[in-house]
Amino acid sequence: MNIDTDFAMAINGQMVTTENTLPVYNPATRSVFAQVPDASKAQLDETVSAARQAFNSWSKTSADERQAALEAYADIIEANAEGLMSLLTREQGKPRAGAEWEVFGSVAWLRAIATQRLPEEKVEETDERRVITRMTPVGVVGAIVPWNFPILLAIWKIAPALMAGCTIIVKPSPYTPLSDLKIVELAQQVFPAGVLSALSGGDELGKWMTVHPDINKIAFTGSTETGRHVMRSASDTIKRVTLELGGNDPAIVMPDVDAKAIAPQLFWAAFQNNAQFCNVTKRLYVHEDVYDEVRDALADFIAANIKVGDGTEADTDLGPIQNSMQYEKVKGYFADCHDNGYKFAIGGEIDESAPGWFVPVSLVDNPPEDSRIVTEEPFGPILPLLKWSDEADVIARANDTIYGLGASVWGNDIDAIQRIGSQLEAGTVWLNEIHQYSPFQAFGGHKQSGLGCENSLHGLMEYTNWQTTTLNKVSEIA
């Protein structure tokens, strides 16, 4: 397999191309560097029917057999890590460090999820009756993946789906289909035909999947807006859905922090993956006693240390915006800040003549609470800093959003940060750290940031239905 070219879809164990193709851009150069198949409805039907066929036998394999297959798959991804990382950088834009985190994280996730076992509950065991509740695989899963972490977020669906005994069809984002097609191609060495497939195409393909009568569950990561469409379409066939959606994560900084010491941590909290990350800090609430110091320390840290550039260059810290649609969206937030006269502590001017979709790291100095940059999810490297003085007030402001994905609190008074953290409406609350994930830790959104969760035994159980079996041991039937 040449990892750089020949991008094809895995359908029923075969690598398939199409006459019509879709271009894939390198965001650091704005140029097309690959083409991928554009799946037809008929190909979706074929893939679903192969996945249904494969489900009959895959669902009957033992958990130990599935664990062995997932571990073999992890080994194959690890052996191909170098090629996958360079492909990921070219199509997604992220520098080497981010690509390493994503690819080796995926390997670690596969191995960890493979160790999980679904519980079986013995509700009653008497001389008269036995009642058991167990979890049976839900069937054929459609995985719809975004463009910010294409490999990792596909694996977060593939690993539990296969471990639960489901078969799965991955639909990558049209902006980043290459690495997902490759990881599914690699999987064909391990899994029987039809167990793990991939189809590339546009947003339409996602829609077709959500209404397909023979897909039993949609595992979706993407924006809240698309999540609403997915939930609506899935309702016709009462599909199970797991929705991992947008966020507008607050971080609350206490008055007792050392501004210089905390600046690098707050920087990465907000700008990891060039802020194209559901869980980056999108609103930074700094206590008024240290506001000026923290703002200046952050601006100094950025000016002295952070290079935005092509992810293939060794000294790049942050890459480009991943695609032109998102670039235009982010430009809109800059324009809105300028139009309203908000001050920038650093950045603020986009050089549109740059070779790629590059945006400078920018801090907006205390804009109004109801500004677009505070209330919306920019999904790009522009962060509003906001002042607070009263604890109850900052908690209310942090919670005043339709989102509830993550939140963080930073300070030396451990009682205070725990007290505040416990009142935040978010699926994950980090205290004095951020972006700590684990395959054993439930991850999901409150409010309009999602439905259900990924990772942990709870995430695995989302790929199952409950089945209760009762046995009457005493009645004489025959």
Ligand code: NAD
């Ligand atoms: P998006 O919603 O535009 O697209 C996500 C996927 O949905 C793509 O594969 C797309 O082709 C597909 N799609 C589009 N329209 C569809 C439809 N009508 N039916 C079915 N599928 C459809 O999201 P994006 O721009 O790729 O990703 C960025 C968003 O994802 C941000 O809002 C971010 O916060 C969110 N996100 C959330 C998490 C999380 O775990 N909560 C993680 C990463 C990203």
